[in-house]
Amino acid sequence: MSRQANESGILSARGVSKSFGGVAALHDVSFDVLPGEIHALVGENGAGKSTLVKIIAGALSPDAGEVLFKGDPFKPSDPGAAAEAGIGIVFQELPLIPDLTVAENVFFDRQPLTRVRTVARRRLRAECVEAFERFSLTGIDPEAQVRDLSVASRQLVAILKALAADPSLLVLDEATAALGPSEVTWLLEQVRAAAEAGVAVIYISHRLAEIADICQRLTVLRNGESVGSWRNGELESEELVRAILGRRLGQLYPGIPPTVKPKVMLETKGLRAGRRLRNLDLQVKEGEILGIAGLEGQGQLELILSLYGMLTSHGSIFVDGVEHRINSPRDALRAGIGLALVPEDRKTEGLLPTLTIRENLALPVLHRVSHLGYISSQKEAELVGPTIHRLNIGRQDPSQLAGDLSGGNQQKVVVGKFLISGARVLLLYDLTRGVDVGAKAEMFLTLNELAAEGYSMLFYSSDVTELVNVAHRIVVMFDGLVCADLLNDGSLDEEMIVAHMLNAADRTGVVGSLVR
Amino acid sequence: MKLAVPRRHRSIALAYLLLLVLVVVGRIVASGFLGVDHIDELIDEGALIGFVALGQGFVILAGGVDLSIPWVVTSAGILVTTFTGTNSSNMLWDVPLIIGLAAVVGLINGIGVVFLGVTPIIMTLGMSTVVEGALLLYTNGSAGGNVPHPAVFLATHKIGQVPVMGLAWLVLIVVVTFTLSCTPFGRRLYAVGLNRRVALFSGVDVKLVTCSVYVISSCAAAFAGIALAGYVGQSYLGMGDPYLFTSIAAVAIGGASILGGTGNYIGTVAGALTLSVLNALLPTLGFQPAVLDIVYGMVILVAVAAASLGGRARTD
Numbered sequence: 001m002s003r004q005a006n007e008s009g010i011l012s013a014r015g016v017s018k019s020f021g022g023v024a025a026l027h028d029v030s031f032d033v034l035p036g037e038i039h040a041l042v043g044e045n046g047a048g049k050s051t052l053v054k055i056i057a058g059a060l061s062p063d064a065g066e067v068l069f070k071g072d073p074f075k076p077s078d079p080g081a082a083a084e085a086g087i088g089i090v091f092q093e094l095p096l097i098p099d100l101t102v103a104e105n106v107f108f109d110r111q112p113l114t115r116v117r118t119v120a121r122r123r124l125r126a127e128c129v130e131a132f133e134r135f136s137l138t139g140i141d142p143e144a145q146v147r148d149l150s151v152a153s154r155q156l157v158a159i160l161k162a163l164a165a166d167p168s169l170l171v172l173d174e175a176t177a178a179l180g181p182s183e184v185t186w187l188l189e190q191v192r193a194a195a196e197a198g199v200a201v202i203y204i205s206h207r208l209a210e211i212a213d214i215c216q217r218l219t220v221l222r223n224g225e226s227v228g229s230w231r232n233g234e235l236e237s238e239e240l241v242r243a244i245l246g247r248r249l250g251q252l253y254p255g256i257p258p259t260v261k262p263k264v265m266l267e268t269k270g271l272r273a274g275r276r277l278r279n280l281d282l283q284v285k286e287g288e289i290l291g292i293a294g295l296e297g298q299g300q301l302e303l304i305l306s307l308y309g310m311l312t313s314h315g316s317i318f319v320d321g322v323e324h325r326i327n328s329p330r331d332a333l334r335a336g337i338g339l340a341l342v343p344e345d346r347k348t349e350g351l352l353p354t355l356t357i358r359e360n361l362a363l364p365v366l367h368r369v370s371h372l373g374y375i376s377s378q379k380e381a382e383l384v385g386p387t388i389h390r391l392n393i394g395r396q397d398p399s400q401l402a403g404d405l406s407g408g409n410q411q412k413v414v415v416g417k418f419l420i421s422g423a424r425v426l427l428l429y430d431l432t433r434g435v436d437v438g439a440k441a442e443m444f445l446t447l448n449e450l451a452a453e454g455y456s457m458l459f460y461s462s463d464v465t466e467l468v469n470v471a472h473r474i475v476v477m478f479d480g481l482v483c484a485d486l487l488n489d490g491s492l493d494e495e496m497i498v499a500h501m502l503n504a505a506d507r508t509g510v511v512g513s514l515v516r
Numbered sequence: 517m518k519l520a521v522p523r524r525h526r527s528i529a530l531a532y533l534l535l536l537v538l539v540v541v542g543r544i545v546a547s548g549f550l551g552v553d554h555i556d557e558l559i560d561e562g563a564l565i566g567f568v569a570l571g572q573g574f575v576i577l578a579g580g581v582d583l584s585i586p587w588v589v590t591s592a593g594i595l596v597t598t599f600t601g602t603n604s605s606n607m608l609w610d611v612p613l614i615i616g617l618a619a620v621v622g623l624i625n626g627i628g629v630v631f632l633g634v635t636p637i638i639m640t641l642g643m644s645t646v647v648e649g650a651l652l653l654y655t656n657g658s659a660g661g662n663v664p665h666p667a668v669f670l671a672t673h674k675i676g677q678v679p680v681m682g683l684a685w686l687v688l689i690v691v692v693t694f695t696l697s698c699t700p701f702g703r704r705l706y707a708v709g710l711n712r713r714v715a716l717f718s719g720v721d722v723k724l725v726t727c728s729v730y731v732i733s734s735c736a737a738a739f740a741g742i743a744l745a746g747y748v749g750q751s752y753l754g755m756g757d758p759y760l761f762t763s764i765a766a767v768a769i770g771g772a773s774i775l776g777g778t779g780n781y782i783g784t785v786a787g788a789l790t791l792s793v794l795n796a797l798l799p800t801l802g803f804q805p806a807v808l809d810i811v812y813g814m815v816i817l818v819a820v821a822a823a824s825l826g827g828r829a830r831t832d
């Protein structure tokens with residue numbers, strides 16, 4: 001490569017390769033990001049996007065090749081050094097410190113100090129408030145502990161942290177995965193504003209609509225190799241999907257199947273839990289996929305958690321007509337309720353990274369794979385194998401450690417656990433967060449198959465488009481109550497649902513958690 | 517370069533390597549080291565450590581620690597001498613009774629940790645003091661009596677060339693290893709130790725699992741106490757004292773994370789044997805027993821440091 005070609009790029013990767021224990025995560029990847037350009041990086045789960053980000057950040061060092069930043073070889077010793085050089089990164093795994101406050105996290109490596117070198121609390125707070133104002137972010141208390149924040153709010157804090165450092169290169173690794181529609185709008189506005197001010201942006205997302213909306217150019221990675229770089233709009237969306245997957249994808253949404261039967265499988269009466277869930281009545285029929293919509297923090301998580309016995313609740317829960325007291329996940333599983341919650345931090349909450357895929361998947365069903373008190377590896381393999389195939393998890397090797405999987409594949413393991421748990425009512429909380437198009441399509445197909453088999457599903461997603469294309473019926477939650485119950489008979493669209501979500505907020509004048 | 521040993525067993529292999537090195541060093545520097553008699557002694561003392569470390573290992577695996585082990589060991593030793601004395605036939609009733617009492621102690625530990633939310637260190641330390649006090653009341657401050665014959669047989673006799681205690685240990689090794697690696701309980705225990713929230717989400721009865729490890733620990737300590745009384749031929753207050761740090765150190769040397777969730781009993785066995793070899797080796801090299809304490813302390817510190825460093829490396 002001639003030096004000339006790099007002159008214009010603020011960041012260039014030149015033949016970057018990286019493997020983990022013989023498996024190549026990146027092979028000879030090159031691309032350039034220009035100043036003021038929003039450059040999207042897309043690819044399947046496990047394509048190597050986050051690995052590339054970690055190399056840019058200095059968290060990993062490449063086996064071969066180099067990264068040029070502002071024309072010079074760039075080898076930061078750690079993410080702190082990269083931040084100092086002017087690279088702001090929002091990592092996929094949100095390395096925020098839960099015990100510190102929002103302000104302390106935002107200014108973590110640049111705390112304002114007093115003369116005796118202690119943290120100047122008042123100045124810290126003031127600077128944080130200023131940062132919030134500057135990037136027009138509302139609804140988060142700078143003094144709140146990060147551990148008390150919702151996933152979406154944490155994500156916003158991580159983004160603010162990167163923005164507030166005035167980087168010349170901003171890297172967002174799936175920053176919108178946990179955000180609701182209004183927050184995504186906010187982020188896209190900030191990214192555009194930054195780019196207009198000359199900041200280069202590397203934007204990673206599985207939501208292709210966002211990519212089409214915001215980027216100038218995009219680079220596609222597949223199996224660790226660069227497929228190519230294009231200007232936005234140069235590829236039809238079908239071609240783009242083909243570049244990503246290496247094959248054609250019939251359709252992302254398989255259509256809503258006519259599988260709803262009259263029998264009520266799950267019913268709640270006057271369900272209350274915590275401060276956010278007040279008096280909720282809900283019915284889910286056999287074979288029905290019930291979508292749950294709502295602004296962030298309107299009781300959706302509390303609903304799911306109390307149905308799964310993770311949160312003490314009052315009121316009654318009926319499964320298949322029988323009332324159940326559900327005080328623990330064990331009670332829930334016994335009553336036939338399964339949960340696929342994609343928790344805030346998959347790595348630490350969704351699965352056990354140091355155990356194998358097989359061990360993770362079998363954990364809820366150990367009683368079914370054991371014989372005379374010991375675990376029969378044959379039964380275990382028989383039970384787990386089909387699920388690994390069905391969800392196409394990683395290299396389909398059950399003895400691979402779950403922690404070595406890419407983000408999206410880890411998600412599939414979390415989901416896979418409920419598929420074999422044998423429950424009839426499935427609680428799906430942000431199931432497709434961070435999952436690639438191919439896997440999403442497979443997952444929706446699976447949901448349809450499950451609906452046809454008579455499973456009932458409660459489907460929460462922060463992506464409204466998904467709700468409209470997947471659910472039979474959509475309830476909009478606001479302030480712990482159902483504020484709209486909409487039959488998805490073809491007349492619904494995204495705007496109508498968002499309007500319902502916002503209307504409720506306007507009516508009551510509570511816009512606190514809303515990002516404007 | 518790739519090691520043939522899978523990643524999760526590497527630290528256990530390391531423990532055996534350490535043991536091997538010590539044995540070789542012992543052979544070179546001390547004459548008579550590892551003579552036939554000597555081997556029996558090493559095995560017996562290793563087994564005693566192995567018994568207490570068995571229980572400690574379960575607790576550590578679940579993410580806790582049991583500091584009440586020494587006084588449970590002492591209590592069991594004293595009870596078996598004062599209660600049973602030389603009347604061997606009583607053993608049949610007394611041993612289950614003693615182990616049952618220990619189980620109650622463990623259950624209280626477990627209930628305190630699980631239901632009252634007391635941290636394991638405080639809970640088991642408090643319980644240890646309670647047991648100590650109760651024992652002092654019971655004995656009036658002076659222990660005595662004779663060790664019943666079956667305990668002596670267990671601790672000092674041989675069948676052919678093989679010490680009985682070594683055989684008993686072998687049986688326990690098989691049972692514990694099987695339990696940890698092949699049963700639902702074992703699998704759930706690892707899950708709880710790795711991340712109790714994930715375990716809970718997966719329908720594991722986290723409270724039951726956590727409670728049971730404390731019961732197992734106390735029972736193992738009581739068994740060790742009975743064997744110890746047989747081994748030293750008497751009982752006295754404080755006889756269990758050395759077994760607090762040895763139990764933790766054996767687990768740590770054996771490659772288990774002191775923070776829970778990893779390791780197995782095969783590793784702990786290497787840890788116990790290593791300590792027993794060190795025990796024998798240091799005096800022959802002219803070191804005072806106090807040096808051994810320093811070694812224990814260092815081992816535990818290094819293990820904790822390694823565990824937290826390893827934990828950090830993982831999350832990067």
Ligand SMILES: Nc1ncnc2c1ncn2[C@@H]1O[C@H](COP(=O)(O)OP(=O)(O)OP(=O)(O)O)[C@@H](O)[C@H]1O
Nearest residue numbers: 020025045046047048049050051404405406407408
């Ligand atoms: N520390 C590691 N050890 C072993 N393999 C790893 C490690 N980190 C990543 N990998 C592997 O490298 C490949 C690329 O992973 P990476 O996280 O970069 O994917 P990704 O494109 O970000 O995927 P996703 O969209 O799911 O986040 C995957 O096959 C993954 O299993």
Ligand SMILES: [Mg+2]
Nearest residue numbers: 049050092407
């Ligand atoms: Mg990633």
